[in-house]
Amino acid sequence: MDLNGQNAFITGGAIRIGRAISKELSKHGVNVAINYNNSGDQAEQLRQEIIQNGVKVELFKADISDIHGLPELFAKVKQSFGQIDILINNAGIYPRDTLMSLKTDTLDPLFAINLFAPLVLMREFAKQIPDDGHGKIINIVDAKIFKNDPETFMYRLTKVGLWEATKLAAIELAPRITVNAISPGLMMSLAGYEHLNMQAVAERRVPLKILGSPEIVAQNVIHILKQDFMTGNNIILDGGEYI
Numbered sequence: 001m002d003l004n005g006q007n008a009f010i011t012g013g014a015i016r017i018g019r020a021i022s023k024e025l026s027k028h029g030v031n032v033a034i035n036y037n038n039s040g041d042q043a044e045q046l047r048q049e050i051i052q053n054g055v056k057v058e059l060f061k062a063d064i065s066d067i068h069g070l071p072e073l074f075a076k077v078k079q080s081f082g083q084i085d086i087l088i089n090n091a092g093i094y095p096r097d098t099l100m101s102l103k104t105d106t107l108d109p110l111f112a113i114n115l116f117a118p119l120v121l122m123r124e125f126a127k128q129i130p131d132d133g134h135g136k137i138i139n140i141v142d143a144k145i146f147k148n149d150p151e152t153f154m155y156r157l158t159k160v161g162l163w164e165a166t167k168l169a170a171i172e173l174a175p176r177i178t179v180n181a182i183s184p185g186l187m188m189s190l191a192g193y194e195h196l197n198m199q200a201v202a203e204r205r206v207p208l209k210i211l212g213s214p215e216i217v218a219q220n221v222i223h224i225l226k227q228d229f230m231t232g233n234n235i236i237l238d239g240g241e242y243i
């Protein structure tokens, strides 16, 4: 697939991993429709930066936990960009819980953001790809799904679901659309955990003894987008942590 002039829609595209993906897409000539929710200032700063790459960039503020509003959101993106060729389901939240600490009121937003929104967006994306057209979907999963550690119990369930949905959709949407996943491992500290020495954690847990980065994820997004014979795949970027 020649990426130049393609149109991409990315959720949670303003900060961290999503930001790196938005930037990398624009460097390859891809027009980017960036969804954000709370990170309005970062989104606007990113828009001004990557528009310099000569691509079209627009921001779409939306809380994707409102899954009933997603068809309208996608229609707005399509109205502005025309056919969307690439969908990146990147937005996600990362609550820590176990089965015994489960609070039922947190389940709906967690599953809506991490799993149901990607499903609805995959459907909306697939509807607008013509019978003789081609599209590519990438779902950002998590290398944690390869280990059954009950820490982050519900989060893992959503990401296992997203990986299973990736394979199911790869079969259902072939041959028009490829659907692949990227599973990042240890990358950078989360809000509230900035005190952690992440390099030390990597030396303890990661065979390659280094941290990943948003840029590595973004480079692998481009790699997947350039492949035409790859679907239902999951690129694990974890330095060997979950072998």
Ligand SMILES: NC(=O)c1ccc[n+]([C@@H]2O[C@H](COP(=O)([O-])OP(=O)(O)OC[C@H]3O[C@@H](n4cnc5c(N)ncnc54)[C@H](OP(=O)(O)O)[C@@H]3O)[C@@H](O)[C@H]2O)c1
Residues within 6 Å of the ligand: 011, 012, 013, 014, 015, 016, 017, 018, 035, 036, 037, 038, 039, 040, 062, 063, 064, 065, 090, 091, 092, 093, 094, 113, 140, 141, 142, 143, 183, 184, 185, 186, 187, 188
């Ligand atoms: N960082 C890691 O080490 C790591 C490892 C494995 C997997 N992942 C996965 O990689 C993806 C990105 O992670 P990250 O660490 O870069 O992001 P993050 O710091 O966890 O931020 C969450 C992202 O999701 C968006 N988001 C959350 N709730 C949303 C909502 N209701 N509506 C719209 N957007 C929403 C946020 O947008 P706003 O800020 O605009 O609200 C933000 O872009 C996630 O799916 C995560 O599970 C990350």
